[in-house]
Amino acid sequence: MAHVALKNVTKRFGSVTVIPPLDLEIEEGEFIVLVGPSGCGKTTTLRMLAGLETATSGEISIAGQEVTHARPGERDCAMVFQNYALYPHMTVRDNIGYAMRVHGTDKATIDTRVNDAATLLGLVPLLDRKPKNLSGGQRQRVAIGRALVRQPQVFLFDEPLSNLDAKLRVEMRTEIKLLQRRLGTTTVYVTHDQVEAMTMADRVVVMNAGRIEQAADPITLYEHPANRFVANFIGSPAMNFLTARIENGAARFGDQSLALTEEDARRLGDRGEVIFGIRPEHMREAEQAAALTFMPDAVEPLGPHTLVIGRVGDTKLTAQVDPRFGVTPGTMCTVQVDMTQAHFFDPESEARL
Amino acid sequence: MAQTAGRGDSIKHAFIGPAFLVVLVVTLFPLIYALVISFQAIRLVPPLPPRFVGFGNYAEILSSARFWGSMWTTSVIVFISVAFQYVIGFALALALHHNVAGASLYRVTFLLPMFLAPVCVALIARMVFHPYLGPVNDAMGMLGAGNIPFLTEPNLAIAVLITIEIWQWTPFVALLMLAGLQSLPGEVFEAAKVDNIPAWRRFRDITFPMLLPLSVAVVFIRLIEGFKVIDTVFVLTGGGPGTATETLTLFAYNEGFKKFNLGMTSALSFTFLIVVIVFGTLYLAAAQRVTRRYA
Structure with a gap:
């Protein structure tokens, strides 16, 4: 049985439906990341789990307990907020131990747990400082410490790394992931950053307009996106989409024709218009490669590889090429496309074909 | 050298002058005036000419x-x-x-x-x-x-x-x-x-x-x-x-x-x-x- 389950959960603010019926099951010990663009309902979903928002309808259960209408405190969740939400007038030690103190845990246990958490998170030298004397990364570590001493059923993270600088974000990403592995606590983590989602999650839930577009492990999301939205959202730089016609085992756009792999050709048949998707990094030499000619507009050397931004007809296209690949903006160039990595989507439903 | 510095100083004071005057007239004068009066015995009706009494008024207040x-x-x-x-x-x-x-x-x-x-x-x-x-x-x-x-x-x-x-x-x-x-x-x-x-x-x-x-x-x-x-x-x-x-x-x-x-x-x-x-x-x-x- 799922450790955390949302069944048919909806959320309306006034007449605005933020979450249409949503179903999600999370296994015990799983690290789930909810990811999506701003306003996709990921934070609302997390807040409904925490009890900070009440579901308009549907059922939420945590560890076998039905908690749909339970107060936040009754759900045994611990939450880490984007703005840390530390108690500004308490020292680090008091911040971490406060909830235990209120709940009457004996002093020795509090001290042990606070010290364990501080050791784990490298906060020992900071225990007697106030939050205002800490850096952003240290504050977020205190917030994490405060969550983990509670030994809750579920950890909830609401964009915890968004206020940190890029370098620190990468470090904390790893720390949180390792910590979760070690504690084995079920974790729901919200972010708008797809790299964060991919690197941390056991399973990524891609959300859009309150719906779950796809919930799968990172590699499946990358290799087999369920629809055009997921394909576009996951991966950086984003996948290229070209409107094509499938005729005689080849994808045709304009006067160009790219031969499909046998398997794709069999599966797709002759079906007229489709959306052909190819990631910039899959424009490379391969066994089943096809040549694609386009007009480069700009070249962006990144070191390990170079991005060529151009057009096929009126459609924008990005190709990731070898740094030594000769290309001049304004002069047509040809790249190889690895057809085993091509994706096809229905132009109407945008679902994967 | 010393002369120019001295002249610069006097200009500085000249600029502060008006503001100082305003503060003096508006804030300090009434306060100081009241303070001076508080050391005097002075009555309007029936008129009694001002007479310096030192801390007499304060002593009277504290013993009242x-x-x-x-x-x-x-x-x-x-x-x-x-x-x-x-x-x-x-x-x-x-x-x-x-x-x-x-x-x-x-x-x-x-x-x-x-x-x-x-x-x-x-x-x-x-x-x-x-x-x-x-x-x-x-x-x-x-x-x-x-x-x-x-x-x-x-x-x-x-x-x-x-x-x-x-x-x-x-x-x-x-x-x-x-x-x-x-x-x-x-x-x-x-x-x-x-x-x-x-x-x-x-x-x-x-x-x-x-x-x-x-x-x-x-x-x-x-x-x-x-x-x-x-x-x-x-x-x-x-x-x-x-x-x-x-x-x-x-x-x-x-x-x-x-x-x-x-x-x-x-x-x-x-x-x-x-x-x-x-x-x-x-x-x-x-x-x-x-x-x-x-x-």
């Missing part, structure tokens, strides 16, 4: 039972009323902040007393607490305890004055505390809710300490303002019966505008200033000790 009486009256009114204003005002602010039913209606009506002129408030109170015509005594009469001399029995009169102060100035406290509450970071309280901290502990351990600096300021403002109370007392009891409800400012007013004893009045004003400064400093020192624990 009436002064110590007014000091006691003022302190009782201020400390009791400000304590109630703070507690009730904070409670109202909390209720409004948590959007109790009809909060938007309360928000306006709670503020009304503050907008009234104190003289009007005192006039209203005089009617409300009138021994024969007032509704309070009507109600008391129905409970079998009619005709309580609210304004003529010293302790009751002070109680009425305290009530009026509370009624009029609680909204001010509520308004400022509400602004303070609304400026607190919401996520901190959400974090506490998720951590299952009961509402009472959230208030005691989080809201109250976080609003402590504001509370100190609000109470300070009310203390200083409270010490100046005169209008309500003037209208309601005129300081009577006898001088039982006479406050410091009313005492000074009576000296100045009934006896026209200007030297004494000036000395009283400065004594009053010293009293307020002493109380203010003691209060701030005490408050700082408390807030430092949370800073």
Whole structure:
């Protein structure tokens, strides 16, 4: 049985439906990341789990307990907020131990747990400082410490790394992931950053307009996106989409024709218009490669590889090429496309074909 | 070289001159003038020429039972009323902040007393607490305890004055505390809710300490303002019966505008200033000790 389950959960603010019926099951010990663009309902979903928002309808259960209408405190969740939400007038030690103190845990246990958490998170030298004397990364570590001493059923993270600088974000990403592995606590983590989602999650839930577009492990999301939205959202730089016609085992756009792999050709048949998707990094030499000619507009050397931004007809296209690949903006160039990595989507439903 | 520097200096002084003159005329002169007068015996009606008496006026004030009486009256009114204003005002602010039913209606009506002129408030109170015509005594009469001399029995009169102060100035406290509450970071309280901290502990351990600096300021403002109370007392009891409800400012007013004893009045004003400064400093020192624990 799922450790955390949302069944048919909806959320309306006034007449605005933020979450249409949503179903999600999370296994015990799983690290789930909810990811999506701003306003996709990921934070609302997390807040409904925490009890900070009440579901308009549907059922939420945590560890076998039905908690749909339970107060936040009754759900045994611990939450880490984007703005840390530390108690500004308490020292680090008091911040971490406060909830235990209120709940009457004996002093020795509090001290042990606070010290364990501080050791784990490298906060020992900071225990007697106030939050205002800490850096952003240290504050977020205190917030994490405060969550983990509670030994809750579920950890909830609401964009915890968004206020940190890029370098620190990468470090904390790893720390949180390792910590979760070690504690084995079920974790729901919200972010708008797809790299964060991919690197941390056991399973990524891609959300859009309150719906779950796809919930799968990172590699499946990358290799087999369920629809055009997921394909576009996951991966950086984003996948290229070209409107094509499938005729005689080849994808045709304009006067160009790219031969499909046998398997794709069999599966797709002759079906007229489709959306052909190819990631910039899959424009490379391969066994089943096809040549694609386009007009480069700009070249962006990144070191390990170079991005060529151009057009096929009126459609924008990005190709990731070898740094030594000769290309001049304004002069047509040809790249190889690895057809085993091509994706096809229905132009109407945008679902994967 | 030294000459040019000297000339530069004099220009500097010339520029400061006008501002200094304005400050001198507008602020310092009246203060110094009043201070000088406070060392003189001077009366307007019947006219008595100024005569230097040194600390004579101050000595007379400090040995006057009436002064110590007014000091006691003022302190009782201020400390009791400000304590109630703070507690009730904070409670109202909390209720409004948590959007109790009809909060938007309360928000306006709670503020009304503050907008009234104190003289009007005192006039209203005089009617409300009138021994024969007032509704309070009507109600008391129905409970079998009619005709309580609210304004003529010293302790009751002070109680009425305290009530009026509370009624009029609680909204001010509520308004400022509400602004303070609304400026607190919401996520901190959400974090506490998720951590299952009961509402009472959230208030005691989080809201109250976080609003402590504001509370100190609000109470300070009310203390200083409270010490100046005169209008309500003037209208309601005129300081009577006898001088039982006479406050410091009313005492000074009576000296100045009934006896026209200007030297004494000036000395009283400065004594009053010293009293307020002493109380203010003691209060701030005490408050700082408390807030430092949370800073």
